[in-house]
Each structure stands twice: as C-alpha cells, then as structure tokens.
Amino acid sequence: MDDRTYTADAEPGDTVTVAGWVHEVRDLGGIAFLILRDTTGKIQVKFEKDEMADELVETGLNVQRESVISVTGDVEEEPRAPTGVEITPDSVDVVSEADPELPLDPSGKVDAELSTRLDNRTLDLRKDETKAIFEIRAEVLRAVREQFREIGCTEINTPKIVATGTEGGTELFPITYFGREAFMNQSPQLFKQLMVGSGLERVFEIGPIFRAEEHNTPRHLNEATSIDFESAFADHEDAMDACESVVRAAYEAVEANCQDQLEALDLADEFEAPADSFPRLTYEEAIERINATGELDEPLVWGDDLPTEGEHALGQDVGEHYFITDWPSEIKPFYIMDKDDDVSTGFDMMHPTMELVSGGQREHRYDQLVAGFEQQGLDPEAFDYYTRMFKYGMPPHAGWGLGGERLVMTMLGLGNIREAVLFPRDRQRLSP
C-alpha cells in the first residue's frame, strides 16, 4: 500500500491514489463532488457525469458517507475547491463500505452528547476538533519528556500492580494476583522515591494511575495519566522550578508545533504560554485572598483545606498559574517534609480553574518516616520494602505529580476531563 498519497501532498500535475473516508457528496446535477478525508486533510473529487463512465460515476456517488474509498486520478488546480485542487478520477474503489446509519456525525454538523461520542470514539476522532485534542495531547507528552531530559532526568517505569497503596486508604482497586490480594497502584510515589536514592538521582515517569474514588465529576477520572518527577538533592523550591519549566515547555511546544490543531479548536488567537515564573503564594496569603473575595459563606481559618469554590475564587483573583506553599503540616501527607512543627514544604500548583500538581520535599529521615506511618495509622511493616532503603543513605529529595489530563484540559479549556482521554474510566464507564 506504499503508493498511497496523502491528500495534503497531492499537487497539481500529479497522478495519485488517495485513500480515506467519504466526508461528503454534493450532487449538483451534471456535476458532483465527493470530498475525501484522510488524516492530513480533505480533497475534492470531481464527477462530470456526461464525460465519465457510468459505472465510475455510480460508484463514486452512491457510496455511503464515511465509507473508506481509494481514488486514482489526476490532480488539477481548482481555485473553487476547498483546498485549491481537485482530482478527476480514473477509478474509484470502495474499500470498506459504511453502514448508512451512523451513531455519530463525523462532519460535526450534528452535535452529539459526550457519552455518545465516548461510545463511538472511532467516529468522534474523525472530527477535526477531537482529533486536534489528541494530537495536542501527544505533543504535550513529547515536550514534557524532552524537558525532563533537559533537566537531567532518567525515564523510569514503575509497577502498576502493588502489594500496598501509597497512602493505604480505601481508594484502591483490589486485584487477585495468583491467589493473593494486591492493588492497582494509585501513584508511583514510593517507587520514584526509591530511585532518587539510587544512582539515577533524578527521574520522571509518565504512566497510568488508578483511583477508586467514588465521585463522578467533570474533573475526576478513575484511571488517569500521572506525570511524575522526583529528584535527589532538591528541595521544594527546586521542585517548583522544575514544575514551571515542564509546564511551560508543554505550552511552548503546542504553540510552536500545533497551530493547525489550535485553529481547529478555535484557540489559535488566545493561546499563550504561561509566564516565566508562577506567583508563589503561601497558604496563609491564599486563605486571606480567598476571604477577601467574599465568595465564601464562612471565612477560612488556618488548617482548613481549600474548598473547590475557594480555589475558583482565588484562581479568578490570581488569573494565571500559581503555587500555594507553606501548607499546614496536618493537611499534607506524612511523607512530606515539615519546615517546622506547623508548616510543611508541601506545595500545590494551580491553574486558575483547578489544582494541577501536588508536591514537596520528602521526609528522608528513617525514624521520622516510620513515625509518620504510625501516626497515619498505617503498619510500617507493610511498607518495609520502602522504608528500609532509607537506612542506607537516602539523600534529601523533592518531587511532584502532575495530572496529565488536567494539564491538557486546562490548556485547551475543555469542559470535561473526559474530553482529554481516549477511553475514560469512571464509576459508570468501563467500555469501550
């Protein structure tokens, strides 16, 4: 099938074979046009009924929309054609005939519910807008990995089947592993920390995480893509610097390499990479600013976690990506290093509309770490495979986890996180 030409490469004067989907047929009487669509674009195929064999015309004009066809013919300039060229066919071959009843209109003229689109992702991804999201997603992952390498990280892959969850807890999917109880991992946290004590020192991983959270919201998934960073000899400030650089690299790559996709999403004009450094607000400043907006019924006091409406009010107020630092120790996980008795090195990185990243410097002192497990009500014995390594020279280290789908969702202003995953998993949806 090497002799296929992409529609975007069909030049006037060429004789080509193009193959793709029947996007549209317009029959104007003596003349008819078939628009053929492939991954690179669309091309017009012209049928002049009186000048062509009946069979050729019949094949071309009776084929169902969204069928796969292959067309061989001469390419000519035609200013009135959508792409400035058209093909006069010598032959039309119906490769795969589509059912006349489509569950979804890939031309996008008829809107479909999200659930219909997710049930029919194959057809949904024939639309320029949907395709653009996933091409941008791929570019984001490429750019993120490149930036991680730029800052000296080695890519790792850690196991998704685990004996214990990162933080214990109930948000784990249990699996049966050769008769033993195991779980799908909710975070590579413990494993990436084990790697900073190794000769690799600075690592990243992009992989699936699994959370059995019950809530079904437009910004939660039960299977998501986590972008994880962890570095030896780093503190929370270093980790925030790395976080800024990675997020900015993703935006810059999309701006540089995805203009067509941004056009398809009607975002080309407004798309903008974030500033060089994101404002860093302390938790205390954050609650003060939230209280000052007057958006909450009850003002927040020290120790409160930020409610969603508080995040929204603050995000509107700040108007760009920002960090919240110096969280009360008691609302950050026990493996986060404390600055003092009350305040931790934990931080969140926020998009104006939602949290994207959670990170901090980690507790690398064995005794304190084991005590933390106990205070959390977890059995340190069950985590011995992890804590044990802290006895053999564990350097100070810091890191973070970034929600891949949330990054894409906020970057493109998508209304539902499911728009940023090919086949989302939530409480109801397990298929396709």
Next chain:
Amino acid sequence: MDDRTYTADAEPGDTVTVAGWVHEVRDLGGIAFLILRDTTGKIQVKFEKDEMADELVETGLNVQRESVISVTGDVEEEPRAPTGVEITPDSVDVVSEADPELPLDPSGKVDAELSTRLDNRTLDLRKDETKAIFEIRAEVLRAVREQFREIGCTEINTPKIVATGTEGGTELFPITYFGREAFMNQSPQLFKQLMVGSGLERVFEIGPIFRAEEHNTPRHLNEATSIDFESAFADHEDAMDACESVVRAAYEAVEANCQDQLEALDLADEFEAPADSFPRLTYEEAIERINATGELDEPLVWGDDLPTEGEHALGQDVGEHYFITDWPSEIKPFYIMDKDDDVSTGFDMMHPTMELVSGGQREHRYDQLVAGFEQQGLDPEAFDYYTRMFKYGMPPHAGWGLGGERLVMTMLGLGNIREAVLFPRDRQRLSP
C-alpha cells in the same frame, strides 16, 4: 541546593560543593582518601591528617560507606586520582548516615543473588552496570518514540482497566471495579485498532500490559511494557518495514548516545545495530531449517507451533534478527487477516534467542471478524464496543506489539528479563 556541583563538572581551580555517596574510604596512615560517588561519576577527596582539623578528618574518615555526604573544597589536578582531580575539603557534612550493615554491596565487589538485588533495587542501582541498563532502557524508549513520530504516528494512551480481555481466555487478572468484574488489560490490541479507523490513522503506545501467565521463566513477566504500533492503509509488509525501522532506531540511538553505559556493561566493542533489513523467512522455510539442524527429536510438520528449542536452533542458524511470515492461519489469532484458507498475514519478529514481536494485517471486514469471535468460542456481544466500529468505514490496517523488556534484554544480552525491569512482577514477586 542549587550550589551543588556534579563530580563530573568539578574542574581544577574551582571551589565546589559536591554531594553524593561514600563509595570507599582508603586510609593509608598519614593520608586518606574518600571516594565520593554521584550520578555523574566519582571524585577523590584527600585527607592529609596533619594539615587538617581533627574534627574534619574524623567526620570524613568515620562515616559509614554509602552514607550521603556533602563536601566543600578546592579542586586540584592529581594525575594519580581515578579521575585526574581531587578535592581538598574545607568541610564535610554528613547528610544521611547509612547503616553499617548493607544488604548489598553497591561497589559490586561482592556478588549478590538476583532476588537480593531486586529486594534492594535502590542499592543495586548504585552499581554502574545496573544503572547502565536503565539508562539504556530510557534511551531505547526515547528513540523508539522518536522513530514512531518520524513515520507519522500519533502517541495514544489506552485504558488498562477493561471489561473484556483482548482474546478472552484465562490469562487475565480480575479486578473489582465498583462492584463489577473487570480486568487489567493484556494488550492494547483492540483499542489501537479502533484508532486506525479514526482520523489519527497511525498510532503508537508504550505502556504496561498484564498477563496472568503461570509460567515463571527467565523471559516472562506478569507485568511488562508493550511497544505497540498500528496503522491504517497498511499491510503486513508495511508493518514489518515499520518494525525494522523502530528496532534499528533503538540500537542506533544506544550506539550513538550510550557509549559510557555500554562500557560499564563491557559491551562497547561488540555492540552493533542490526542490518538494514531483516531476513523474512516463511513459516515453511522456518520449519524446514529447524528440521535440518537436527536439534529436535521429532521433526516439525505444517501446523505445529515452534517450540522454544526450535526457535533457538533457528536463531543460531540465522544469526541475526529475522521475521517468520506466512504462518498457518490456525495458530494465529482470529483477528489476523488470512492470505488464503491456510496461510495468514501474521508474522513474528525474532531475535536469535527469542521472539520479540508479533504482528500482522488485521481482519477489518465486519462479518468475518464477528465470525472469528464465534469460532474462537467468544461471545461477539461482549466485544460489541469494538466490532461495532467496523461497520462504519474501517480501513485495512496492520500492526504489531514489541516486548519492551525483551528488546532491552536481547540488546544487552541479559540472562534474565527481570534485569530489564526496575521492579519486576512474577508469580512470587509482588514487592517492592
């Protein structure tokens, strides 16, 4: 912690702070040397006992091996030092003291069993050889993704929690998903096929797969990394071309960018990228050549699957990467397109020592596909989310899956596939 200098960057004349692990202390009486190791290499720290404060000497020489320390001092040329420079310390700070009893010797002087190494990966990865494997693995993944993009693929991520397995069967880990039965996916096969019918046309995915296979061998894992390719408007020949290009790109990148790592593994001299094209043997030729080696007790006949010893005999005979094509239809999965009644378009790509890739052109015709499910004893209804899309214009397509760990294992001549995974999962091993 921004003022840390990597040991590899410490230049004579500089005053630096280096930080890392105590690799070795050699006390020669009046003078003593501490070798400090970080991710970039090692550096000698000199203690002249009569000329330095007692406290400094004591801190430097009494610290346990593999402790994390930070050393500030002047770098000087010293031809007798391992790297040609040494540091005369002004201060030594013990950052994280190691237990004197180590479960593993990171200097590599004392050999350890694989299971001890896997239990203590953090320490194991302080050894140059182990670290080299995982740096090469990361480079392989980088190069493979780059080559996929080179040949027009879009990266996708498909779900790891699924309602049905690719081929049904018993090799699935069951999970409890909000009270429903679900499984961990054994292959992205069905999902990547759904994508070739979308506007993406050509896709790749690198992600975990999960197989509840009972056998515990040096070349099987229950959680592995699958490198998957699938392309619209491609046949099995196109898929084999893509496969060659991806595997070659991985070798070439390692050759170009990982000379230090190959040195550490003692492979620098013999390492060689495979030839431009791999021999393509038909199944019939393959069994003839195996029979001709006389290695099997019983000669193979048409329809037999190749036993492991047959693969070995043939691999030795061929002596390079090769394809086996034209397999009997009956031993290839039902979703592989047949060439005729007996022979399929399925192929395997083999390293001389084992199978790396399985692929073929896929059945894209709805009626034939549904019949295939039935013949396999599977309920087509359960796969409706997949087969349904074949009614709406599914192009001819082909693809393959490559075992990521097997690629690294064969590339580096590792004796056990567990050497190529940070935290392997097998029947016995579920932690760390």
